[in-house]
Amino acid sequence: MALRGRGFVSVGAVAACCALAAACSPDQSPASTPSPALVTTTPAESQIERQMRLDYEAAEEAYRASTAEQDRLYQAGGATKASAALKSTTTGAYLRITLKSLREVHESGWHSKGSTKIISVARSGGWREGRVGLTSCEDNNAIRFFDRKGDDVTPGVERRYVQELTVVKVTERWKVSTANSTRVSSFEGQPCGQ
Numbered sequence: 001m002a003l004r005g006r007g008f009v010s011v012g013a014v015a016a017c018c019a020l021a022a023a024c025s026p027d028q029s030p031a032s033t034p035s036p037a038l039v040t041t042t043p044a045e046s047q048i049e050r051q052m053r054l055d056y057e058a059a060e061e062a063y064r065a066s067t068a069e070q071d072r073l074y075q076a077g078g079a080t081k082a083s084a085a086l087k088s089t090t091t092g093a094y095l096r097i098t099l100k101s102l103r104e105v106h107e108s109g110w111h112s113k114g115s116t117k118i119i120s121v122a123r124s125g126g127w128r129e130g131r132v133g134l135t136s137c138e139d140n141n142a143i144r145f146f147d148r149k150g151d152d153v154t155p156g157v158e159r160r161y162v163q164e165l166t167v168v169k170v171t172e173r174w175k176v177s178t179a180n181s182t183r184v185s186s187f188e189g190q191p192c193g194q
Contacts, residue, residue, distance in 0.1 A: 052127050058169075059174045074105055074111065076111065078102045086099075122191050140160070164179065165178070
């Protein structure tokens with residue numbers, strides 16, 4: 001990207017120099033035809049760059065949809081089986097861990113109020129066809145858990161996480177497959193922090 005910006009500046013500088021040289025030229029004949037305007041273009045996105053962009057966008061969309069479905073299921077009191085929406089956005093270890101947590105909430109008779117706040121999502125861990133890495137900053141401090149009596153049973157710990165995610169393409173659908181979560185007190189200095 002820096003090369004594109006540098007190239008753009010160089011073309012602009014050349015255009016400015018040419019314009020100045022023409023303006024300062026002492027002998028311009030009135031019959032001369034003006035040269036066509038200099039057109040600057042940026043290189044088009046290559047096919048592989050386009051595919052990478054589309055894959056990352058689809059992977060992030062799957063992650064956000066998975067998070068929204070998890071919030072919905074926690075608010076409904078957990079679950080004993082994965083919903084169709086959860087199965088369509090998660091797979092493997094990530095689905096197993098998520099379902100285990102949803103079962104624990106269900107068996108405890110708890111439910112939640114509030115939603116996960118995704119601060120930002122960054123590309124990480126590389127790209128290869130059918131597999132991408134994302135890093136997400138999630139703030140879950142607004143989520144409260146309540147028992148059957150309505151008592152607040154929310155754990156009294158910081159609930160901000162940096163998640164290193166692997167998202168894979170399974171039968172034409174992107175699904176979160178693994179996550180490595182780290183609890184943090186601040187997102188400052190994190191790859192997904194703002």
